[in-house]
Amino acid sequence: MGADATDRGLRLEGVRIERAGGATLLALDLAVAPGEVVAVMGPSGAGKSTLLAAVMGTLAPPFALRGRVTLDGRDVTAAPPERRGIGILFQDDLLFPHLSVGENLAFGLSRRVRGRAARRAAVEAALAEAGLAGMAGRDPATLSGGERLRAALMRTLLAEPRALLLDEPFSSLDQDRRDRMRRLVFARATARGLPVLMVTHDPADAAAAGGPVVRLGAG
Numbered sequence: 376m377g378a379d380a381t382d383r384g385l386r387l388e389g390v391r392i393e394r395a396g397g398a399t400l401l402a403l404d405l406a407v408a409p410g411e412v413v414a415v416m417g418p419s420g421a422g423k424s425t426l427l428a429a430v431m432g433t434l435a436p437p438f439a440l441r442g443r444v445t446l447d448g449r450d451v452t453a454a455p456p457e458r459r460g461i462g463i464l465f466q467d468d469l470l471f472p473h474l475s476v477g478e479n480l481a482f483g484l485s486r487r488v489r490g491r492a493a494r495r496a497a498v499e500a501a502l503a504e505a506g507l508a509g510m511a512g513r514d515p516a517t518l519s520g521g522e523r524l525r526a527a528l529m530r531t532l533l534a535e536p537r538a539l540l541l542d543e544p545f546s547s548l549d550q551d552r553r554d555r556m557r558r559l560v561f562a563r564a565t566a567r568g569l570p571v572l573m574v575t576h577d578p579a580d581a582a583a584a585g586g587p588v589v590r591l592g593a594g
């Protein structure tokens with residue numbers, strides 16, 4: 376749609392988040408290339424979650440967004456969240472408890488995949504990709520915390536987002552599971568060429584991502 380290769384990825388251009396009354400919470404310019412992971416760090420209250428909400432399209436009063444958010448050259452600043460093509464993963468897996476693991480993944484699955492057999496195969500392939508082969512029929516409550524997070528990751532990716540936001544997704548895991556989950560998330564995002572914006576308190580997350588670090592300050 377008129378976008379050239381240099382527009383690819385996620386861009387924040389002259390972005391400012393203001394509180395009602397005009398005080399600025401944060402201001403930044405940022406480009407996240409396809410397959411790149413940018414870590415967002417900073418003290419509590421610096422505006423990390425608010426920044427993700429602005430990119431996702433869920434920013435609410437008292438905050439307002441100035442500037443532009445573009446994805447692969449398309450201006451999505453005013454688009455509703457479901458039209459942005461942006462996926463997000465939180466610390467809590469947010470799987471639906473009344474659906475099986477497979478039904479949870481099928482819920483995320485892009486409508487582009489048509490037909491029962493094809494949809495089932497896509498869900499099975501995603502489960503296998505996350506080391507969860509054979510778990511489609513399980514109740515999410517019977518999975519470990521790490522397994523639930525991996526299922527949530529695949530549900531997000533099955534929607535075929537064009538960018539991925541991470542809001543402290545590893546902080547509930549112990550060290551060993553955290554390492555494995557990081558590797559899985561970064562590998563799957565890179566394989567799909569997704570720009571990734573990751574909010575974290577943990578310098579080891581940023582180091583594992585290997586990309587630039589943006590520090591939001593107090594003020």
Ligand SMILES: Nc1ncnc2c1ncn2[C@@H]1O[C@H](COP(=O)(O)OP(=O)(O)OP(=O)(O)O)[C@@H](O)[C@H]1O
Nearest residue numbers: 400417418419420421422423424425426435436437
């Ligand atoms: N709905 C709201 N109404 C008023 N102020 C808010 C609202 N949501 C957040 N804030 C304030 O905006 C600032 C930024 O909040 P935000 O949650 O983005 O910080 P954060 O950097 O993600 O912090 P943490 O690391 O503690 O999660 C904080 O001072 C917070 O109190």
